Amino acid sequence: MEKVMLEQQTIQEFLSALSSKAPVPGGGGASAIAGAIGNGLGQMVGNLTIGKKKYAQVEEEILQLLNKMEALQKELVSLANQDAEVFAPLAAAYGLPTRTEEEKVYKTKIMEENLLAASQVPIQIMEKSIEMLSAFAILAEKGSRMAVSDVGVGVQLIRSALLSAVMNVYINTKSMKNREKAQELNQYADELVANGTKQADQIYDTVLKALK
């Protein structure tokens, strides 16, 4: 099968593939792309801030932030592709035979490995979402006032990436035999959700106050 990088698809192709019953792209890829779109708005706000006399005092800080957000953008697009890549071996593992004791043991082992890999991609999407929110906290405070509504839009999209990605952590840890590892991953994901939504809602409230 030819590997098509998700970012090379048109939006229409992506939406069609998503809507179909094909397993990928699915929720994991969608959450990473939502995060990337949110991050893109942050980059826009940064680009509207630099080179302006009014914001000369924050120019250096915003330039550094833009570098960071550019790197985050690449990582999110890569994670959207990785989410599709970890699905195929997991689907194959679900189909392994269980006629003998050896086959059962082997299937359990392979399933565990693939469920772990499939949990770790959304966890990385969540970690990147938290990093993006830190950048947005700075943009909300120091970015161009003209584009403050776009800070609010970006924050909501990143918040949705966080709360979307966690779905794909839960659905994979749910099938893991190693309950200790599963609980550990869920607990870490829950902490990221709690911290991230709190930060996102604070930034959004700041933007709302500037707008209304």
Added chain:
Amino acid sequence: MEKVMLEQQTIQEFLSALSSKAPVPGGGGASAIAGAIGNGLGQMVGNLTIGKKKYAQVEEEILQLLNKMEALQKELVSLANQDAEVFAPLAAAYGLPTRTEEEKVYKTKIMEENLLAASQVPIQIMEKSIEMLSAFAILAEKGSRMAVSDVGVGVQLIRSALLSAVMNVYINTKSMKNREKAQELNQYADELVANGTKQADQIYDTVLKALK
């Protein structure tokens, strides 16, 4: 200027255009696309539900829902394009001269018209988001259990479309001279936010209970 339909852009092109300081695409287009991605996951869940013996009893209802979601998908992509289209005349209106009293009166009139148009596109994105959430409430209850996490992902993306689009209502009504009309639009948008977030959070909680 050649008109490029947003859905014909690759995801990479869209992200690059969004990140740049070019005025469009901006927050309005991003919110419509986030909604379309969320809706696409709902269509996927519907497509995974139909044709299955287990879900034969809901087959007809889900088929109708799929038709509705397909129409919503087209409307959201169209709204993403409309958001870009209403921006150009608004930007031009901001640049109108105000040397004479006549020019001032004319500018105010044209500004009002364009601010109203620019407020109405995000309001439509919000209305479509509410319609999508109604479809998701049915999917959460009756759609394939296998894809329940994707219902959760879709709901978060639509919630973000709603809370993103409202930013673009506020930023345009803020500049309107007709404060009565501005208040009326804000109040309607606030109601959509209140109803929509309540419904989205309820659906997400249902999904969480099924997953954890």
